[in-house]
Amino acid sequence: MILLDEPTERLRAAIVTGELAPVRLAIVAPGGYGKTAVLEDLARAEGVRLVDDAHLLGEAELAELLRYLDDEQAGLVIAARPYPRPEGLSQVLGRLRGQIVLRPFDLARTAKFLGSEERAEAVYAETGGVPGLVRAAGELTLLRHELDQAGDDVVRFLLAAEAGMGPDLVHGQIEVAHATGLVAGDGRLLPIAARALRELIPRDRQTALRRQLVEMQLEREGPVLPLVRPLLGAGLTGTEIGAAFEAAAEEAAAEPALAAKLYEAAVKAGRRIGAQWAEAVARTGDFDEALRLADDVIATEGAPDRADAARVAATALAHRGQLARSAELFQWSDTGDSSCFAAIALTGTGRLEEAGESLEKCRAGGPPTLLSGAVSATARGVLESVTGQPAMALSTLVRAAEMLEPVSARLLLPDSPAALAALVALHSGEAVIAEPLLERAIETGTLVTRHRLLRAWIAMLRGDEEAASEGLRAAGDDLSPRDWLFAVGLRVGLARRASDLTALRRIWGQAREVVMRHPVDLFTFLPFGEFEVAAARLGERARLAPHLRQARQLLAALGNPPLWATALHWSGLHAAILDERPDEAAEHAGALAAGVGPYFEVMAEAAGCWLKVLSGDVEPEAVEAAARGLHGVGLCWDGARLAGQAAIRTSDRKAMVTLLDCARVLQGREPTVAPGPARLSDRERQVAELVLAGLTYKQIGDRLFISAKTVEHHVARMRHRIGAGSRSELLAELRAELEPDQGTI
Known part of the structure; x- marks a missing residue:
């Protein structure tokens, strides 16, 4: 099939019909453009000599064509590729009068x-x-x-x-x-x-x-x-x-998996490569293999890249949660950047004096690159979080994160300034500052899983369970030990906040395992705090006691810095409340009063309110102020829970309704509508009265001549319609719905 464009088709038709004569044309086009097919079609034309593949003709054949063209009436269509171009062919083409142009199909x-x-x-x-x-x-x-x-x-x-x-x-x-x-x-x-x-x-x-x-x-x-x-x-x-494989691996720095394969090929080809290969493997997330490769180099006397291998091993150990051993290897590596990372790890494990010495080393020598400036500022910010003002520490870490952003994607880091800044922000009630840092870090591709988990943690504290669950799903299941710790902490926290005791029991096995595998350090207080409250809920505090003792010993070694101590005392307060240990709860509440600044004042006020509420002393205005204060520092769920629990424990119906409304608003829901029969059907009101009387579903069913399953269905519908977040909140709402409008009940 010949499919030519319109001008070429008209020219072909003129040749075949004899309208154009004599014909002396060339078809010069690359292979595959259809030269042979056109020549075969032109074979129908009278008095036209056709020559294909003229670029392959010898000089004698080309000379014969030149003689043929001496006859001005002789017709010739010659097809050739544009290369090669023998001299004789150029002469033949020069004697022709035009060209049949072949173009690609549209x-x-x-x-x-x-x-x-x-x-x-x-x-x-x-x-x-x-x-x-x-x-x-x-x-x-x-x-x-x-x-x-x-x-x-x-x-x-x-x-x-x-x-x-x-x-x-x-x-x-x-x-x-x-x-x-x-x-x-x-x-x-x-x-x-x-x-x-x-x-x-x-x-x-x-x-x-x-x-x-x-x-x-x-x-x-x-x-x-x-x-x-x-x-x-x-x-x-x-x-x-x-050497080519090695050079290609360096070019593939932005693709760690490919770089690791190329380094492996270089080694198999006979090259001696150690730390670079280990680093590429570590950047793929295979920290076990990276540690093996790095350890081989560290153990080799005279290896020129032992310091780099120690840095890689230290980084891998940080991701595995072995921060103390990581600090030792960073110290042994003894480069400027390694000294900065050592200062961070040493602070995180309670070795404050050594951290200060490492910080001095990381400031000395080396070119002032973005990396060196960022890690130096990060180490300084972490140290400030323990020894200085929280606001100054957070500011230093935010600047470090922003400084590192342009170059962070290709770096192997034990932790990121953005993640550490987010932790400091979460521990000081500044989650609103942490979120954009985490968003940008995720966009740059730096420690994406860690940053997603921290962002999900913020969502959980805010009470946005859907966003927290989505962040947890996005993090996936192929996690480093440190990321796994935070992922399990999130699962525990979400189950607890949903009052899902079945899910909490199911996940508790993983929590016990991750606690055994991951030592406590300063940067793990958030998940360990969640585990402490969950353990109290499940009657498992004894299992967690040694780890919590380590956490408090770590705090003591650092001088009990309020920024880091507050979260642990807050979780300890709630664990003691669940475990019905008022003296221990009071001890934690007293410790929460040690901090100076707006955030610490909010936490201390909330802790004091909790103690009063538990003793039956509910002051609605004080509770609401404390609950809203918690909401303001990012602990939205905690604020709503305080208001809801206070509502359950007051005998003043007006105070109950007010506090329930406060809890609903802090959860982002609508306040309670005016009480009355409109919210419940007659049958639901019957069920509600018996629920409030303390009857079981089976007993209620026997009274009303319906099944226990039907009773459960009625209760679920009432809970959904009222918008109660828990059974205790449902009971309080039902009391407000059914009791007469009096000052007390």
Whole structure:
């Protein structure tokens, strides 16, 4: 099938009908453009000599054509590729009067050729509309002859084009490569040609030619990654190919998994690589393998990269939750940045004096890069969080996070300034500052899972269970031990806040396991606090006691800094309340009064309110103020719970309604509507009265001649309609609904 554009079709018709005579034209086009098909069609024309593949003719044959053209009435249509161009062919073409121009198909002609509009767009994109390639799209082997005839120089050029290398890598082959029709006008290898290279050229020939290209590129000191990538898994050895794999791995820094494979190939090829390979593996999240590789280097006397290997091992250990051992390796590494990371780890494990010494080391020497400035500021901010003002510490860490953002994506970090800033913000009631930092860190691709979990933690404290659950799902299941600790803490916290005792019991097994595997450090107080409250709820506090004792010993070693102590005392307060230990609760409430500043005042006031509420002394205005204060520092669920529990414990109906409304508002729900029969049906009011009387579902069913399951259904509907967050809140709401409008009940 010949599908020509309109001008070319008119010219073809004029030749065939004899309207144009004598005919002396050339068809010069790359392979696959349909030159032979046009010549076969023109065979119907009278008095026209047709010559195909004129670029392959010898000088004698070309000389004979020149003599033929001496007759001015002689007709000739000659087809040739644009390269090669023998001198004799140039002379023949110079004696002709014009050219038949063959162009690639457009999309419409592609569809017509294929007889399918559905396939046309994909085939056009793959072939560039070159007719021969459109035909080969359904049968790739049609290109085998073209590739078999191409010499090694041409195939090398095509392989270089496939890798995106410029034409200067393979000198002098651009014309002949374009003449094959496999290369677009801009030098880009057409996708179908790339597929043909991979599938039709024998593997051994491909490997040999690619290796030659790599060696040529190494000599030019140009990038080798696109050329080396297809050689992975070929089992190549030798000094030069090993160096190429190593160079490609350095170029692939933004793709840790690929870099790790390239370093492994370089080692198998005979290169000695240690810390770089370990670092690439660590950046994939495989901390076990990274530790093994790094440890091999550290144990090798005289290895030039032992300090770097120690840094990698220390970083991997930080992700595994082994912060004390991580600090030792950072100290041993003894570089400027490692000293900064050591200061952070030492602070986190209660070794304050050593942390100060490491901080002094990290300030000395080395170029003032963004990394060095950011990690130095991070270490200083963490130390300030223990020894100085929380606001100053947070400000320092925020600046460090912003400083590191432009370069963070390619770094192997034990922790990020954004994550540490978020922790300080959460411990000081400034979650609103933490969120944008975490968002930007996620966008840059830095420690994405850690930042997602911390963002989910903020959502949980705010009472947004849906966002917290979504963040937990987004973090996935392939977690480092440190991330697993926070993920389990989130699951425990969400189950507790939903009053889902079944889910809490189910997740408690994981909580026990993660607590056994992850030592307590300063940066883990949030999940350990959740575990403490859950343990009290489940009667399991004794299991957690040794770990909580470690946490409090750590605080004591750091001088009991209020910023970090407050969260632990807050969870301890609630654990003591659940465990019915008023003396212990009072002790925690007293400790919460030690901090100075608005946040600590809010926490102390709330703790005092809790103690009064538990003793039956409910002051509605004070409770509401404390609850709203908790809401203001990001503890929205805690604020709503305080108001709700106070409502349950007051005998003043008006105070009950007010506090329930406060709890609902703090949970982001509508205040209670005016009480009356409109909210409950008659049957529901009967059920509600018996629920308030303390009867079981079975007893209520027996009274009302319905099943216990039906009673349960009625209670669930009432809870949903009223919007109660828990059973205790439901009971308080039902009392407000059913009791007469009096000052007390």
